[in-house]
Amino acid sequence: xxxxxxxxxxxxxxxxxxxxxxxxxxxxxxxxxxxxxxxxxxxxxxxxxxxxxxxxxxxxxxxxxxxxxxxxxxxxxxxxxxxxxxxxxxxxxxxxxxxxxxxxxxxxxxxxxxxxxxxxxxxxxxxxxxxxxxxxxxxxxxxxxxxxxxxxxxxxxxxxxxxxxxxxxxxxxxxxxxxxxxxxxxxxxxxxxxxxxxxxxxxxxxxxxxxxxxxxxxxxxxxxxxxxxxxxxxxxxxxxxxxxxxxxxxxxxxxxxxxxxxxxxxxxxxxxxxxxxxxxxxxxxxxxxxxxxxxxxxxxxxxxxxxxxxxxxxxxxxxxxxxxxxxxxxxxxxxxxxxxxxxxxxxxxxxxxxxxxxxxxxxxxxxxxxxxxxxxxxxxxxxxxxxxxxxxxxxxxxxxxxxxx
Amino acid sequence: xxxxxxxxxxxxxxxxxxxxxxxxxxxxxxxxxxxxxxxxxxxxxxxxxxxxxxxxxxxxxxxxxxxxxxxxxxxxxxxxxxxxxxxxxxxxxxxxxxxxxxxxxxxxxxxxxxxxxxxxxxxxxxxxxxxxxxxxxxxxxxxxxxxxxxx
Numbered sequence: 001x002x003x004x005x006x007x008x009x010x011x012x013x014x015x016x017x018x019x020x021x022x023x024x025x026x027x028x029x030x031x032x033x034x035x036x037x038x039x040x041x042x043x044x045x046x047x048x049x050x051x052x053x054x055x056x057x058x059x060x061x062x063x064x065x066x067x068x069x070x071x072x073x074x075x076x077x078x079x080x081x082x083x084x085x086x087x088x089x090x091x092x093x094x095x096x097x098x099x100x101x102x103x104x105x106x107x108x109x110x111x112x113x114x115x116x117x118x119x120x121x122x123x124x125x126x127x128x129x130x131x132x133x134x135x136x137x138x139x140x141x142x143x144x145x146x147x148x149x150x151x152x153x154x155x156x157x158x159x160x161x162x163x164x165x166x167x168x169x170x171x172x173x174x175x176x177x178x179x180x181x182x183x184x185x186x187x188x189x190x191x192x193x194x195x196x197x198x199x200x201x202x203x204x205x206x207x208x209x210x211x212x213x214x215x216x217x218x219x220x221x222x223x224x225x226x227x228x229x230x231x232x233x234x235x236x237x238x239x240x241x242x243x244x245x246x247x248x249x250x251x252x253x254x255x256x257x258x259x260x261x262x263x264x265x266x267x268x269x270x271x272x273x274x275x276x277x278x279x280x281x282x283x284x285x286x287x288x289x290x291x292x293x294x295x296x297x298x299x300x301x302x303x304x305x306x307x308x309x310x311x312x313x314x315x316x317x318x319x320x321x322x323x324x325x326x327x328x329x330x331x332x333x334x335x336x337x338x339x340x341x342x343x344x345x346x347x348x349x350x351x352x353x354x355x356x357x358x359x360x361x362x363x364x365x366x367x368x369x370x371x372x373x374x375x376x377x378x379x380x381x382x383x384x385x386x387x388x389x390x391x392x393x394x395x396x397x398x399x400x401x402x403x404x405x
Numbered sequence: 406x407x408x409x410x411x412x413x414x415x416x417x418x419x420x421x422x423x424x425x426x427x428x429x430x431x432x433x434x435x436x437x438x439x440x441x442x443x444x445x446x447x448x449x450x451x452x453x454x455x456x457x458x459x460x461x462x463x464x465x466x467x468x469x470x471x472x473x474x475x476x477x478x479x480x481x482x483x484x485x486x487x488x489x490x491x492x493x494x495x496x497x498x499x500x501x502x503x504x505x506x507x508x509x510x511x512x513x514x515x516x517x518x519x520x521x522x523x524x525x526x527x528x529x530x531x532x533x534x535x536x537x538x539x540x541x542x543x544x545x546x547x548x549x550x551x552x553x554x555x556x
Contacts, residue, residue, distance in 0.1 A: 037493030044469050044487065047456040050534075162492055245495020249488070250527055260491040373533065 016190040017133050021126070021142075022149045023187035024085065027180055028122060029153025031092050033161055034177030035115055037242075039099065042170040046103040056108050063116030065358040071120035072351025075128060076344060082192040084125040086185065091118035093181040100174035120354065124347035127333040132194050136341050136404075140334055144279020147329040151271035158264050214345055218352055222339050225398050227356035229291070232391035233328060234360030236298045236384045239368030241321070243380055244305055244314055252311045259311050263318045270322020271329065278326045279334075286403045287335050288395070294327020295392040302385025306378045332357075338402035452510045452517075459486055459506070460518040467519050467526065471498065474539065483541045486519075488526050499529040500541035520545075 043053045078084050091114050098111035126146065134142035157180075165173045217223065245260045252259045282290045301320045308314060332353060340349035364384075371380035459467040468488035476482050483500040490496030507518045521542065530540045 033492070039493070041469070041487075041490075041493040041496075044471055045456045045458070047453055049455065050471055158492060165492070242494055245490065246497055249490055249495045249497050253527075254523060256489050256495075256527070257491045260489075260495045264491065264494065 013190065013193075014133070017194060018142075018145075020187050020190035021129060021133060022145065024126065024184060024191070025146045025149040026153035026156075027184035027187060028089070028126070029150040030157035030160070030180045031089075031096070031177055031184060032119070033154055033157030034096060034173055034180075035092075038161065038165065038170075038173060039112075041165075042099070042173065043103060043108065045170045048103075052105065056105070056112050059109050060112030060116045061358070061362060063113040064119055065355055065362075067117045067120045068351040068355040068358060069348060070351070071117060072124050072347040072349070072354070073345075075121055075124040075347035080192070080194075081125045081128045081132070082188050082194055084121050085129070085191070086188055088118040088122035088125065089181050089184045089188070091115070092122075092184075093178050096174045096178035096181070100171055100178065120351065123354065124350045127337070127350055128347055129191055129194050130333070131337055131341060131346065136337065138283075139337055139341075140279040140283035140330065141276065142279070143330045143334050144275040144277070147275035147279075147326060148272045150329070151268040151275070151325075155265045155268035155272070158261065158268075162261055213343065214348065217340055217343055217345055217349060220339065222400050222402055223336070223349055223352065225394070225400070226335050226339070226402075227353045229295070229391055229395050229399055230328070230332060230353050231356040231360040232387060232394060233295060233298065233324075234357045235364045235367065236302065236388035236391055237321075237324065238361040238364035240301065240305065240381070240384055241318075242365065243368050243372065243377060243384075244318075247309075247377060248311055248314060251309065256311075259315055262315045266315065266318045267322035267325055270319050271326045274323065274326045275330055279330050282330060282334055282403075286401050287331060287338065288399060288401050290327050291331055291335075291395045291399060292392065294324045294331065295388065295395050297321070297324035297327075298388025299385045299392060302381045302388055306381035306385065335402050338404065449511050452508065454484075454508070454517070457517045459484075460515045461523065462518075462520055464515075465523065467521070467523070468496070470517065472534075473503075474500065483539065485532050486526070498532040499526055500532040500539050501526075501529075502541055502544045504544050505542065 040053050040057065043056065075081065075084050095111040095115040095118075098107045130142045130146055131139055161173050161176060164176050241263060245263060248259045248263070249256045278290055297320045301317055301324070304317045305314065308317070333350060336350045336353055337346055340346045368380045368384060371383040454470055454473060457470050459470060461467045468486045470484050471487045472485035473481050474483040474485065481503040483503055484506055485498055485500055487496050487498050501519065501521070505519055505521060507520070509516060509518070525542060529542050532539065
């Protein structure tokens, strides 16, 4: 179906495109590990004050939230998604080099904004290429494969960059990040001829009906409900790892840093193992079941974190995070494609859901920090568990099944 | 005695960061004016302290200095140290009495060190800027609880 108008219809090229996408997911996840909370550590070593670091990171967050929806529209409008991906990865290289070479305010702000914007174009571009390669019917399997390679990339990236920061220097982490953009660019080679199926034909000059279609898509019940669910999911989820990591630093003894590393890497291992199965399950049994499975991990995890204090069980509970991350990682692009895949506005819709996720993540740290300050860490976990329960109930009661027969 | 000297050198280091105006200046009087506009500081006598790594007694990484708390006389009272974590996840900020730090500007490998065990820092309450009060890891034994001449 989707491959019908595709120049690379041969089995060999299709297989190499699949492999290219595997590697792309892996290296992009590698690169993104470098842009995480470690930026704050690096800027601290460069003599930055906490207030200045907060400003730089907030700029990145605001840039990425503000550009989610416009970036989606850009990806929709550009025919070659590989070109979008290439531009985004090059922006990552520039951003990492700016951080490594010139950690002064202007350049760091530029790097954060550049990274925020290009993250918003890269995610949808990868999803669009996946849809073009696999077609709507097999998309679940393809997204499972994406999640598997991305999680391997995150796990390997965390290990590499942790070792690099420890053994070489904080600055070296950003040179490594910049270097990792090279294999990401290389992995785009077999993907350059992938083109998304042409959007439904439209007559010249009917911008107004197009705008009306976009409004109808973005205000449709299924997409709004799903965005709300995804927002609540992230609101409950995003602060759990930092909170449990802080607890480990307090109680974990001399191995606290290693235990935190395990908290990051263990869920990635679970994602790598589970995601093909989860993709298949979503394909066969429908999206609601998988969503409920992933969402129900949140209240469970929050309750267990609140009740347990010994370091090793805390790490073990992170396996539940792996299950939740698999489900949400596969289902966000899959459900969005169910809803908007044929409208020509898939990436716009994905940007909309991405914006909801960004809002949830930002509010999550604030909520957990407030609850932990006032009532203690146990209550902060319970508070996140309650939000997770609300998210699960919202999926159960309001989210329609989006799989097409 | 050596402890006192170390404290003095640490205070000298901050004074040149502009944190201590001139000893003896009252808190509510206008900032004193220097006799001459430019005063040279010999190389190797001072260091910038923000972002410096703090080394433990056995050469272990004790975290990074992210802030310095000063009192009304501009005297450094506590260092805020960002401790632990992995790739920036899970670190905690704790306040440590300034007199527990040893600053050796000449030693390029270990410019700032601290005589505390990791367990002491782990057990310390988290530092929260803007909180009702600051709880810091206390001064070394045998020193008055507040710097002499503060009251």
